[in-house]
Amino acid sequence: MNQGENSEVVLSGPKGEALVRKTPAVCGGDACIRGTRIMVWLLVDLKQQGASDQEILEVVPLLLRLGHDVLTAQQSPILRRIA
Numbered sequence: 011m012n013q014g015e016n017s018e019v020v021l022s023g024p025k026g027e028a029l030v031r032k033t034p035a036v037c038g039g040d041a042c043i044r045g046t047r048i049m050v051w052l053l054v055d056l057k058q059q060g061a062s063d064q065e066i067l068e069v070v071p072l073l074l075r076l077g078h079d080v081l082t083a084q085q086s087p088i089l090r091r092i093a
């Protein structure tokens with residue numbers, strides 16, 4: 011994923027690391043989980059449909075490597091607005 015000048019960090023972790031970025035040329039500019047094409051709106055939608063964190067991790071195994079911080083962060087009102 012291009013993380014250059016056109017990329018906007020929309021959510022940072024506690025150590026300043028980018029958790030969510032918007033890049034115009036990636037996934038139509040939708041907010042995506044760091045270094046992936048996993049769109050935040052997809053995770054928010056899964057949670058709204060009643061999926062547990064464990065169910066999401068089973069469906070999207072890459073999130074296991076990225077850490078639970080992404081799932082925890084995506085439940086915030088900020089990410090619901092980003093999505």
